[in-house]
Amino acid sequence: MTAQTPFPSASLLGYPRIGRRRELKKAVEAFWAGRTDAAALEATAREIRLGTARRLQDLGLTEPAAVPGTFSYYDQVLDVAAHVGAVPARFGNLLDGEGRLGLDGYFTLARGSKDQQPLEMTKWFDTNYHYLVPEIGPETDFSLTSERIVEEFSEARSAGIETRPYLVGPVTFLLLSKPSDEAPAGFEPLSRLEDLLPVYVELLGKLAEAGAGWVQLDEPALVVEQDLDAAALQAAVERSYQVLAAAGSRPRILVSTPYGALGDLLPTLAASSIDALHLDLFKGAVPSADQLAALEGKTLVAGVVDGHNIWRNDLQASANKLAELRRSVPSLAVSTSTSTQHVPHDVDEETKLSEQLRSWLAFADQKAVEVATLAKALQDPAAVQAELDKASAVIASRASAAGVRRAEVRERTAALTAADFAREDFAVRQAAQDAALALxxxxxxxxxxxxxxxxxxxxxxxxxxxxxxxxxxxxxxxxxxxxxxxxxxxxxxxxxxxxxxxxxxxxxxxxxxxxxxxxxxxxxxxxxxxxxxxxxxxxxxxxxxxxxxxxxxxxxxxxxxxxxxxxxxxxxxxxxxxxxxxxxxxxxxxxxxxxxxxxxxxxxxxxxxxxxxxxxxxxxxxxxxxxxxxxxxxxxxxxxxxxxxxxxxxxxxxxxxxxxxxxxxxxxxxxxxxxxxxxxxxxxxxxxxxxxxxxxxxxxxxxxxxxxxxxxxxxxxxxxxxxxxxxxxxxxxxxxxxxxxxxxxxxxxxxxxxxxxxxxxxxxxxxxxxxxxxx
Known part of the structure; x- marks a missing residue:
């Protein structure tokens, strides 16, 4: 394992990756249309990645590994599929002579071609983001088929910035997958876990060799109740992080669990040999003192700033929550509840919004500042008390602002009865519609x-x-x-x-x-x-x-x-x-x-x-x-x-x-x-x-x-x-x-x-x- 770099005191779980003016969207679509080549697309992507890293440093995330390396050309789940060789058999023609998937092939998986249907797409947890669904079967040949995540880390390091590489974790990757067309009835992609883990181990080794101090493995599927035996899921989590933590050469491992409370799997991850555990403490409750005590030797990364919505954080309430955690957890860091990919870049650019409304809001850049402020509050509350008080005053002013509550609206909703929610029986409606429409x-x-x-x-x-x-x-x-x-x-x-x-x-x-x-x-x-x-x-x-x-x-x-x-x-x-x-x-x-x-x-x-x-x-x-x-x-x-x-x-x-x-x-x-x-x-x-x-x-x-x-x-x-x-x-x-x-x-x-x-x-x-x- 690399040198014991401490986890940064303030960090985001992720950041918008499309560019402040949708530069990535425009570059990708120009590439698809044949107006530019792969080199031009790569150049734009590099500008976005390095621009993001420098911007987050300017906002206060200056420690090593504080900047998350969550860039993607299309989708983070597709990225893992491209790294581990999870390419369905019907797309086998997209791989080069070394079994690697280039950008053209990557985008074909996402968008299909004249003769090939793309991967299925569905919602990413309870967000409006869509991910591509991997297809896994007994025939899937897992191997390290891309090192893009390593190349992007090295790119930032050459520019003087140590980022934190990001991957969807192995359990979530398999739980979000579907059986391939070749898989037999009843096949579960999670059954391929033992074959997948060595590829993650190899990739961790490549990252360590490149000098990465930390890696973030995102496991949001662990906050969802799965249609899977609880003991089997626990065993999969335990086995995964037993294998990954035991890798001979690896960065320190942060496991992130956004979008809700971790629940019954908290003790399993607490008992593992990972180095840091992120909990969504915006949606989820603060664990008990006994549960937190089990994290001994690990850093708790407290997701107290909402990464999914745009309202200003109640900094005083969050600071109080962090102070409570500090009594039970010696090593504590501050982060967002989720990646901020779900919110825009910067509220300061919204000059057409009223000053009052803007004061209520925090986009990704403002959330980075909030996280940095809360990290300072952990060290010296008095030094940032003015910022905490200002946030409290703004939140209080919002409650009494004109238009927030309108009497006529509330009177109308209060007067609703059961009859307002029901139509006539469908048989009656169907007859009337058949006569009216004659379809x-x-x-x-x-x-x-x-x-x-x-x-x-x-x-x-x-x-x-x-x-x-x-x-x-x-x-x-x-x-x-x-x-x-x-x-x-x-x-x-x-x-x-x-x-x-x-x-x-x-x-x-x-x-x-x-x-x-x-x-x-x-x-x-x-x-x-x-x-x-x-x-x-x-x-x-x-x-x-x-x-x-x-x-x-x-x-x-x-x-x-x-x-x-x-x-x-x-x-x-x-x-x-x-x-x-x-x-x-x-x-x-x-x-x-x-x-x-x-x-x-x-x-x-x-x-x-x-x-x-x-x-x-x-x-x-x-x-x-x-x-x-x-x-x-x-x-x-x-x-x-x-x-x-x-x-x-x-x-x-x-x-x-x-x-x-x-x-x-x-x-x-x-x-x-x-x-x-x-x-x-x-x-x-x-x-x-x-x-x-x-x-x-x-x-x-x-x-x-x-x-x-x-x-x-x-x-x-x-x-x-x-x-x-x-x-x-x-x-x-x-x-x-x-x-x-x-x-x-x-x-x-x-x-x-x-x-x-x-x-x-x-x-x-x-x-x-x-x-x-x-x-």
């Missing part, structure tokens, strides 16, 4: 958005700069809506959408039109790969000053005799994809948003819109990681959707949409939404969801996606037909709809038109087969 079997539709062209984005930017009048901008959007409606008519879709050209984002658009929200200018965070979003800030009580979507939907409906879907984002997703106020229960905030949407639905109905989609792609995302906490969440989340939609007439068909989640875990909740039609991601997971739908006996309309829009590849007509045939084999055709996995905003028109044409033609083939079978 064919297997009706086709899309999820809502169509490609946002450069012309659309330019028009929005010009309107924001005042270079277009409101009337000019409106006409440009109407021109795009007509183009989208005409295209759907030409392709033969049954229920149309207006394409949402006027919307910058499915949450931000509503936030800009609801009181109680603000939006940022530079507050980008990574959702997956190069996809970035700007979460809005929900800081006060929510009201709808005026209709939001009605005029656009009414115009689009005037262009067609076919049903046109009104498109809304649901209350849970608006919460999940915003930075939500932390001063009241989430369910209370959700009901405020739901009432605003309820009013919007009423106005859409009055404008003649007969189909209204209320998207809830984030329903699974906010599900608590501990099963004991899940029923309460599912109760308020489902009820907020029902509150938004229960005012609709029986003849109004309510759709919802969900994506990239393990739906089997919440199938009862999905059923409880009581939507007339539910569209669900299914293409990328190869229609796995239909088994859950069949076993549950799901009885209303459902559209399992047949076109994976998160990949640039165009699905062949035959491929779509096969997916649809699989769905028909498990779900009654009377209930089935045909649609893509998700909205088409991020795709280009050429690939979109070809894919949608294949979707419609495949549907015609399956319809014809159903008619023939009926005869």
């Amino acid at each position: 064919p079997p297997l009706p086709t539709t899309t999820i809502g958005s169509f490609p946002q062209t450069s012309d659309v984005r330019l028009a929005r930017a010009r309107a924001n700069r005042g270079e277009l009048t409101a009337a000019q901008y409106e006409q440009l959007m109407k021109d795009e809506i007509k183009r989208v409606v005409d295209l759907q008519e030409e392709l033969g879709f049954d229920v149309l959408v207006h394409g949402e050209p006027e919307r910058n984002d499915m949450v931000q658009y509503f936030a800009e039109n609801l009181d109680g929200f603000d939006v940022t200018e530079h507050g980008w965070v990574q959702s997956y790969g190069s996809r970035c979003t700007r979460p809005s800030i929900l800081w006060g009580d929510v009201t709808r000053p005026a209709p939001i979507t009605v005029a656009w939907a009414e115009y689009a409906q005037s262009l067609t005799s076919k049903p046109l879907k009104g498109m809304l984002t649901g209350p849970v997703t608006i919460l999940a994809w915003s930075f939500v106020r932390d001063d009241q229960p989430l369910g209370e905030t959700a009901n405020q948003v739901a009432l605003a949407l309820r009013d919007e639905i009423a106005d859409l109905e009055a404008a003649g819109i007969k189909v209204i989609q209320v998207d809830e792609p984030a329903l699974r995302e906010l599900l608590p990681l501990r099963k004991a906490d899940q029923p309460a969440y599912l109760d308020w989340s489902v009820n907020s959707f029902r509150l938004a939609t229960a005012g609709a007439a029986s003849g109004t068909q309510i759709h919802t949409h969900l994506c990239y989640s393990e739906f089997g875990a919440i199938i009862d909740a999905i059923d409880g939404l009581d939507a007339d039609v539910t569209s669900i991601e299914a293409a990328r997971s190869r229609m796995e969801v239909v088994n859950d739908l069949e076993s549950h006996g799901f009885g209303r309309g459902v559209g399992p996606g047949v076109y994976d829009i998160h990949s640039p590849r165009v699905p062949a007509q035959r491929e779509v037909r096969e997916l649809l045939e699989t769905a028909v084999a498990h779900v009654p055709a009377r209930q089935l709809w045909v649609n893509p996995d998700c909205g088409l905003k991020t795709r280009g028109y050429e690939e979109t038109v070809e894919s949608l044409r294949n979707l419609v033609e495949a549907t015609k083939e399956v319809r014809a087969a159903l008619v023939a079978d009926a005869r």
Whole structure:
């Protein structure tokens, strides 16, 4: 093992990696498009990495290993797969003569190719980040196939900065994996642990040889209740860190456990020979004195600053918590609860926000300062008492600020009764909708958005700069809506959408039109790969000053005799994809948003819109990681959707949409939404969801996606037909709809038109087969 470098007194668990102005996104997409080469992409990535390291040093994280080496070109789980050779057999052609995976191959795993489906993608714990799901089987040949993590450490060291290399830990990596296509029934990826650990040992040796003092192994899966025997999981954790700690040459090991309380596995890690243990003490409670005593000889890295939300830390409360810990733990360091990859870079750049709101916020840079301040408080509380007092004063001022609490909003939510959450029975609604809509079997539709062209984005930017009048901008959007409606008519879709050209984002658009929200200018965070979003800030009580979507939907409906879907984002997703106020229960905030949407639905109905989609792609995302906490969440989340939609007439068909989640875990909740039609991601997971739908006996309309829009590849007509045939084999055709996995905003028109044409033609083939079978 290398020299006994102490763990830094202040550190972050991770930092945003997309660049302060999304430089990585732009460089990666230019590489994909062939406008630049790998050398140019590598150069941009190096600038981002070194810029991050220097910035964090300037903010006070100056000790060796204080800067986390959490950079990734696409995803941290994919990075491990690339390092340990976990490349599925169908991608074997991507490896070079030495069995290594280059950048082109790396991105092909993430995005697929014309003939290869990419790795499945799903949510990273209870965040809006998506990770790529490794495929592991008995045939997976683990070996060290990349040393990029070592190269990046050496790069920073050459610049005079000792970073802390980062890897997803071996237990979490395997628990997040799925069996490969070649694996036998019942195979568990965790069964390959003994074969994987030597590769981690070899990689630790390479890091030690390069001079790394510490390495961070991230084990967030340990805070989740796994569908695995508790003793088997404990044995896997114990074995992993027995092997890794015993490595002859290695850096000191920090095991991080973000996103919740570690629970029953705390004694196992405390008894191991690792050198430091991170606990999420923002979401999790402080362990007992006896549990902390078991950490003797280890550094406790206390995650007391929230890495997942943007509100200013109560520094005095955190300092008190740290003082309590210090009585039980001789070696104590301060960090964030999670990586700050989930928040934007710097609140100081948000000059368009009010000074009052900015004072309430802490982005990644401010969290680094908070961590450094709390580390100083451990050494000399008096030296930073002024900073602690200032934070306390700001938090107190927020509670009494105008708009945070509005009497009329609270009176309305207090007056709700059970009747406000229920519609008529589905059989009644179905009959009314059949009469109103007269749709064919297997009706086709899309999820809502169509490609946002450069012309659309330019028009929005010009309107924001005042270079277009409101009337000019409106006409440009109407021109795009007509183009989208005409295209759907030409392709033969049954229920149309207006394409949402006027919307910058499915949450931000509503936030800009609801009181109680603000939006940022530079507050980008990574959702997956190069996809970035700007979460809005929900800081006060929510009201709808005026209709939001009605005029656009009414115009689009005037262009067609076919049903046109009104498109809304649901209350849970608006919460999940915003930075939500932390001063009241989430369910209370959700009901405020739901009432605003309820009013919007009423106005859409009055404008003649007969189909209204209320998207809830984030329903699974906010599900608590501990099963004991899940029923309460599912109760308020489902009820907020029902509150938004229960005012609709029986003849109004309510759709919802969900994506990239393990739906089997919440199938009862999905059923409880009581939507007339539910569209669900299914293409990328190869229609796995239909088994859950069949076993549950799901009885209303459902559209399992047949076109994976998160990949640039165009699905062949035959491929779509096969997916649809699989769905028909498990779900009654009377209930089935045909649609893509998700909205088409991020795709280009050429690939979109070809894919949608294949979707419609495949549907015609399956319809014809159903008619023939009926005869």
